[in-house]
Amino acid sequence: MPKFTIVAGARPNFMKIAPIIHAFQRQKKAGIEVGYRLVHTGQHYDKKMSGDFFEQLSIPEPDANLGGGGGTQAEQTAAIMVAFEKELMENRPNLVIVVGDVTSTLACSIAAKKLQIDVAHVEGGIRSGDLSMPEEINRMVTDSITDHFFTTSEIANVNLRKAGVPEERIHFVGNTMIDTLMAQLPNFRKPQGEMFNHLRPGNYFVMTMHRPANVDQEHSLKAMIDAILEGIGGLSIVFPVHPRTAKNLQNLGINAANLLLCEPLGYLEFNYLVKNAKGVITDSGGVTEETSVMDVPCITLRDNTERPETTLLGTNELVGTDPKKLKPYLDKIMKGEWKHYQGIPFWDGKTADRIVDTLIKTYS
Numbered sequence: 001m002p003k004f005t006i007v008a009g010a011r012p013n014f015m016k017i018a019p020i021i022h023a024f025q026r027q028k029k030a031g032i033e034v035g036y037r038l039v040h041t042g043q044h045y046d047k048k049m050s051g052d053f054f055e056q057l058s059i060p061e062p063d064a065n066l067g068g069g070g071g072t073q074a075e076q077t078a079a080i081m082v083a084f085e086k087e088l089m090e091n092r093p094n095l096v097i098v099v100g101d102v103t104s105t106l107a108c109s110i111a112a113k114k115l116q117i118d119v120a121h122v123e124g125g126i127r128s129g130d131l132s133m134p135e136e137i138n139r140m141v142t143d144s145i146t147d148h149f150f151t152t153s154e155i156a157n158v159n160l161r162k163a164g165v166p167e168e169r170i171h172f173v174g175n176t177m178i179d180t181l182m183a184q185l186p187n188f189r190k191p192q193g194e195m196f197n198h199l200r201p202g203n204y205f206v207m208t209m210h211r212p213a214n215v216d217q218e219h220s221l222k223a224m225i226d227a228i229l230e231g232i233g234g235l236s237i238v239f240p241v242h243p244r245t246a247k248n249l250q251n252l253g254i255n256a257a258n259l260l261l262c263e264p265l266g267y268l269e270f271n272y273l274v275k276n277a278k279g280v281i282t283d284s285g286g287v288t289e290e291t292s293v294m295d296v297p298c299i300t301l302r303d304n305t306e307r308p309e310t311t312l313l314g315t316n317e318l319v320g321t322d323p324k325k326l327k328p329y330l331d332k333i334m335k336g337e338w339k340h341y342q343g344i345p346f347w348d349g350k351t352a353d354r355i356v357d358t359l360i361k362t363y364s
Helices: 011-029 047-056 073-090 103-114 134-145 154-162 176-187 218-231 243-251 267-275 285-293 327-334 351-363
Strands: 003-008 035-040 095-099 118-122 148-151 170-172 204-208 236-240 259-262 279-282 298-300 316-318
Touching (some): 003 073, 003 103, 011 035, 011 047, 011 176, 095 103, 103 118, 118 134, 118 351, 148 351, 154 170, 267 285, 279 285, 285 316, 298 327
Parallel strands (some): 003 035, 148 170, 204 236, 279 298, 298 316
């Protein structure tokens, strides 16, 4: 019987592993002999960042929690590697499945390969070309030692071929985040709280910003927020905000009545707001995938993206980090002149089944 270990650690991972676990569960119900363990590295360890996701996405409690949160990136990587090596020595699988591009992805790939255990990378081949992003280093190192690449786009396939990866190791399957989105769409729910009561569909914006380049430089943060508030014509903008960023905003004296700051939201609540928003302003890669499939206008405050398919076939526009460039894009959204989603191949809600089918055939 083939045995697989599925790794998750940070908030973006949970949306990506949920459909894979559900696909394994379906195989077992169908009488296929397969074993899997879910290992939570503990990279994100507070309730809002991980606990809610297990409940909302129907993910079973992990078989192991490595408690690898906190510290610098190097300390976190080392703690996860040490704990995951021990986990693998006690419960050796045929293959380790890692997803995305977080610290856990890198650390667990290295630990597995040093024990001569195969690695499958879900979202392999993604590149931004920006080595100032820790995620780009995580992607490059993970892909350099991966055995099976499960890719989200033809662009990722091309990146891998250019790196010399043999065709038989590249599996173009689609996007498991979209599996989760499609499965959970009927369950989206309005967040509770007075600030959300007056929001009407198509009459507010949603913003997420977390990259240090955008939130840690107080002068540029103020300039960006001012440009956004000026461009949205008095509409409300919901900003689920990290405590550090909230403090920066407070220090800057930014206190507009239509800037609605809230704590990070659960998956169902956040995507309810996104689905019904007039537009989204973000510096996150994953949000651009969800806005595209839900056909919601999306502005990305970055100079590059590891998901160019969202700009080519989706609703995403790469605007950069200069606040002066924002106005024409916001004007387009306000006038209802934004481009629409054209459909991205295999982003159809069936990606996880394709992944699990491939793994069971390969390792049975």
